[in-house]
Amino acid sequence: MPRTPKGEVSILNKDGMIQLYWRYQGDRKYLSLGLQYDPINIEVAKRRASQIKLDMLSGHFDKTLDRYRSDRPPSEGLGAVELFEKFIEWKAQRVQPRTLDKYRGLVTWLREFFGNRTADEDSATEFLGWLQENMEPITVRERLVLLRAGWKWGLDKELVSSNPWADLHVRKPPKQPTKPFTKDEVRRILEGFENSRYYSYYIDYVRFRFRTGFRSGEINGLRWRHFNSDCSVVWIGESHTHGEFKDTKTGKAREVKLSVSLVGMLRSQLEKLKPDPDELVFPAPKGGPIHEGNFAKRAWKTVLEDAGIEYRKPYNTRHTFISHALEAGMSPMEVAKITGHDVRTLYEDYAGLIKSHPTTPELF
Known part of the structure; x- marks a missing residue:
C-alpha cells in the first residue's frame, strides 16, 4: 500500500475495481465505489476524491461516507x-x-x-x-x-447545503368552526344513552367525555392504575388510537383533578367491578378498547338521530367542554392544563370565547 500524503486521497485498482484510500484524523479510510477501473470511471473517482479532500479541509467530512458513495457528482x-x-x-x-x-x-x-x-x-x-x-x-x-x-x-447531517422548504408557506383558508353542543343538547344526549335499549352501556363513557374534554384516544386508553386511590386525580400519559397504545398526541403527560360527580361515578364502578389495575376503565362491550369509528357510526349516530340533534362527531365533546368552560369565565390556562392543549393554540382557536381579561386593581 503506497503511503498517501496527509490530506490527499489516492485512487487504487483493487481487483479491477476502483477504491479510494486516505487518512483522516490518524485513521485509514477506504471506499469502494463499485466502478470498474477504466479511464471514464477514474474521472468520476477524481471528482469524488476532490470532494472528500475539500470536506476534510473545510471540516464538513461525512464520517458515514454516505455522501461519497452516490454515482451522482458530489457537488449536487x-x-x-x-x-x-x-x-x-x-x-x-x-x-x-x-x-x-x-x-x-x-x-x-x-x-x-x-x-x-x-x-x-x-x-x-x-x-x-x-x-x-x-x-x-x-x-x-x-x-x-x-x-x-x-x-x-x-x-x-451535512447531507445537503440548504433547506428549500424553510420559507415556504401554505395559505390557510378561513374555516367555520364546528358548533359545540348546547347545554340542552348535552342533556338530551346523556338522557338518550341512559335510556337506550341498545347503547346504555356507554353512558359513563359519554359523561366522562363531556365532563373532561379529553381526547378520544386518551379516554379509550385509560386504565384504572392511571387514577389515584380515591379516583380524584387522573394521570393522562397513554393513548389508544388506530388499534395501538402509544403516548399522548403531544408526547407529554399531565395530571387532572376531577369533579365531584366524576369521582362519584368512577368510585361506584370501582367498588362494583373491583377491576385489575391494568384493566381499561371504558372497554368495548365485548372487551378491549372502544373502536372510535364503530362507536361513532352506531351508538353515537343513533342516539343523536333519536334525540333530533344535528350530527357532529364524538370528538365534538372536547370542543363542547372547552367552549362552555371558557364561556363560564374559566381561565384559559386552566382549561389548557385540563385538555392538554397548547395555550397559544387555545387562544387562537377560541379567542372569541375568552373573557378573562385582566383588570387593573384598586390598590390606592
Missing part, C-alpha cells in the same frame, strides 16, 4: 427522494410505526415529481404548488412540516 448533494428516504430510516428508530405511513406516502409524491433530482427553492415551490392541486390545504401544510424536518435533519 443528495436527491430529494434519497434524502427523505434516509430521513425515514432515521425517524423509524424514534416514532411509532403507524406514524411513518404519512412519511412513506410523501416519498411517492417526491419520486413522481423529482425523480433523481435534488430540491432547490424553485423546484420546492413548484412541488408545493403541485401538492396543492391534489390535496386539501391542511394536508399540504402537514406534508410541508415533514419536508422542513427532513431537510433540517439533512443539514444537521
Whole structure:
C-alpha cells in the first residue's frame, strides 16, 4: 500500500475495481465505489476524491461516507427522494410505526415529481404548488412540516447545503368552526344513552367525555392504575388510537383533578367491578378498547338521530367542554392544563370565547 500524503486521497485498482484510500484524523479510510477501473470511471473517482479532500479541509467530512458513495457528482448533494428516504430510516428508530405511513406516502409524491433530482427553492415551490392541486390545504401544510424536518435533519447531517422548504408557506383558508353542543343538547344526549335499549352501556363513557374534554384516544386508553386511590386525580400519559397504545398526541403527560360527580361515578364502578389495575376503565362491550369509528357510526349516530340533534362527531365533546368552560369565565390556562392543549393554540382557536381579561386593581 503506497503511503498517501496527509490530506490527499489516492485512487487504487483493487481487483479491477476502483477504491479510494486516505487518512483522516490518524485513521485509514477506504471506499469502494463499485466502478470498474477504466479511464471514464477514474474521472468520476477524481471528482469524488476532490470532494472528500475539500470536506476534510473545510471540516464538513461525512464520517458515514454516505455522501461519497452516490454515482451522482458530489457537488449536487443528495436527491430529494434519497434524502427523505434516509430521513425515514432515521425517524423509524424514534416514532411509532403507524406514524411513518404519512412519511412513506410523501416519498411517492417526491419520486413522481423529482425523480433523481435534488430540491432547490424553485423546484420546492413548484412541488408545493403541485401538492396543492391534489390535496386539501391542511394536508399540504402537514406534508410541508415533514419536508422542513427532513431537510433540517439533512443539514444537521451535512447531507445537503440548504433547506428549500424553510420559507415556504401554505395559505390557510378561513374555516367555520364546528358548533359545540348546547347545554340542552348535552342533556338530551346523556338522557338518550341512559335510556337506550341498545347503547346504555356507554353512558359513563359519554359523561366522562363531556365532563373532561379529553381526547378520544386518551379516554379509550385509560386504565384504572392511571387514577389515584380515591379516583380524584387522573394521570393522562397513554393513548389508544388506530388499534395501538402509544403516548399522548403531544408526547407529554399531565395530571387532572376531577369533579365531584366524576369521582362519584368512577368510585361506584370501582367498588362494583373491583377491576385489575391494568384493566381499561371504558372497554368495548365485548372487551378491549372502544373502536372510535364503530362507536361513532352506531351508538353515537343513533342516539343523536333519536334525540333530533344535528350530527357532529364524538370528538365534538372536547370542543363542547372547552367552549362552555371558557364561556363560564374559566381561565384559559386552566382549561389548557385540563385538555392538554397548547395555550397559544387555545387562544387562537377560541379567542372569541375568552373573557378573562385582566383588570387593573384598586390598590390606592
